[in-house]
Amino acid sequence: MSSPLWTLEEIVAATGARVGGGFREATGASIDTRTLEPGDLYFAIKGDVHDGHDFVPAALKKGASGAVVSEEKAPAFQTDRLIVVPDVLEAMRRLGRAARRRTDARIVAITGSVGKTGTKEAMRLALSRLGATHASVASYNNHWGVPLTLSRMPRETEFGIFEIGMNHAYEILPLTAMVRPHVAVITTIEPVHMEFFPSLWGIADAKGEIFSGLEPGGTAVINRDSPYFERLKAHALASAAGRVISFGEHEAADIRAERILVKPDQSIVEARVFGQLVTYRIGTAGRHIALNSLSVLAAVHALGADLARVALSFPDLRPPVGRGERTMLSIGDGQALLIDESYNANPASMRAALANLGAVELGRQARRIAVLGDMKELGERGPSLHEELAEAVEANGIDLVFAAGPLMRSLVERLPKAKVALHADTSVELIDAVCAAIRPGDAVTVKGSLSMKMALVVKDLKERYGASPSAHALKG
Incomplete structure (x- = not known):
């Protein structure tokens, strides 16, 4: 039987809390009563929209082992199982640091403008074949997501994987200091969150902060194809890193893709890992996914783990929700392919999604349909970056475009009216209009920034036409 995640004594030692009666050992940690499980320790975090203190009674009723509340709000509760602290978020940070101190796990941290979550999931899949693995849920990569993920890490963990995000400079610094990775990965640098940075160099510097948290002698993993490679390498060499490993298609990359074959439902990679040939199949399509798989090999190599066993895990890789999930829709007496890329969008991921749609094999008369929403946080370059997507639409043989949002007008005005x-x-x-337009044999991709709520289009399509998992193209 596994030990509890946290005992009362450990919580008090980490946070300095004062505790009421009735507390039970915590088997998990939560900030959301909708997903809270019995035994979870509930943190009443104050967010931008809701104050978690409003949900303390609901958390305790659902079986929370205890509720972490602030000194200021504690008098309002006439209940036991309260853990009272000056600041709830800081208490969660302290518990997260305590979790990091007590573990012997090998830790990987991942950041980048694009591909963080997909790479994290590939890393989770690979390392879970080698030992007990703990990883961030969904995209829990911000000022509360990282400490929450740390506080959930069991003491028996052998590998920990943490996604770290940012949209301003200096946000990664405190997060990587908490995580203290043995390996830190930067997937790529792209024009994301440009609203908050003067240039892509600024984004590179902000992402480079991840290396500051490396454990002494740790490994920095950097995309060799990036024009910002040397700048990121300088950040790594200024840290405690003992080694830099590069990946990509560049001839100087330590882990180099010699051949990438993208099929409608999978990708095949031939790579050289420090000269050793490795060939493997990935169970999802996408050139960007194939390239990011090289960073997984780099991290595994840095950890001294078995590359062959890791490569054997890749066929089981499936896209995270909203990031490439493929389903078949029943349309009349036939089927149409729906590719759900609705979770979020930026120029690089939008181009990758259009390329994936372009790779789908279609029968005669079938069409490629793109349903696109605005890409946010691009600053003054927003209109031009949307307009430039016209090249990708044309290059990938997209037949019809449905567009939502004021920024997408720049793309619409650039496209031929027939499209x-x-x-x-x-x-x-x-x-x-989308539901009415789809015909049997069509392939449809839905993508846009999270705030555009493109997932509503996906939801309605699935409800109207049913949905079943797809692992094949529309044409053999």
Whole structure:
């Protein structure tokens, strides 16, 4: 039987809390009563929209082992199982640091403008074949997501994987200091969050902060194909890193892709890992996914783990929700392929999604349909970066474009009129038109920034036409 995640004594030692009666050992940690499980320690975090203190009674009713509340709010509760602290978020940070101190796990931290979550999931899959692995849930990569993930890490963990994100400079510094990785990975640098940075050099510097938290002698893993490689390498060499490993298609990359074959439902990679030939199949399509798999090999190599066993895990890789999931829709007496890329978007991931749609094999008369929403946080370059997507639309043989949002008007105005099905202000306004347009044999990709709520289009398509997992193209 495994030990509890946290005992009362450990919580008090880490946070300095004062505790009421009735507390039970914690088997998990949560900040959301909707997903809270019995035995979870509930942190009443104050967010931008809701104050977690409003949900303390609900958390305790659902079986929380205890609720961490602030001194200021504690008098309002006439209940036991309270853990009272000056600041709830800081208490969670302290518990996270305590979790990091007590573990002997080998830790990997991942950042980058694009591909963080997909790479984290590939890393989770690979390392879980080698030992007990703990990783961030979904995209829990910010000022509360990282300490929450740390506080959830069991003491028996052998490998820990943490996604670390940012949209401003100096946000990664305190997070990587908590995680203290043995390996730190930067997937790529792209124009994401440009609203908050003067240039891509600034984004590179902000991502380079991840190396500051490396354990002495740790390994920095950097994309050799990036024009910012030398700048990121300088950040790594200024840290406690003992080694830099590069990956990509560049001839000087330590882990180099010699051949990438992207098929409709999978990718095949031939790579050289420090001269050793490794060939493997990935169970999802995408050139960007194949390239990011090289960073997984780099991290595993740095950890001294078995590369062959890791490569054998890749066929089981599936896209995270909203990041490439493929389903078949029943349309009349046939089927259409739906590719759900609705979770978020930036120029690089949008181009990758259009390339994946372009790779789908279609029968005669079938069409490639892109349902696209605005890409946010691009600053003054927003209109031009949307307009430039026209090249990717043309290059990948996209037949129809449905677009939502004011920034997408720049793309719509650049495209031939025959390719523009509809432009609307919101994703909701596209739903009926998209549903009416799809025919048997078509392939449809839905993508946009999270705030554009493109997932509503996906949801409606699935509800109207049913959905079953797809592992094949529309044409053999």
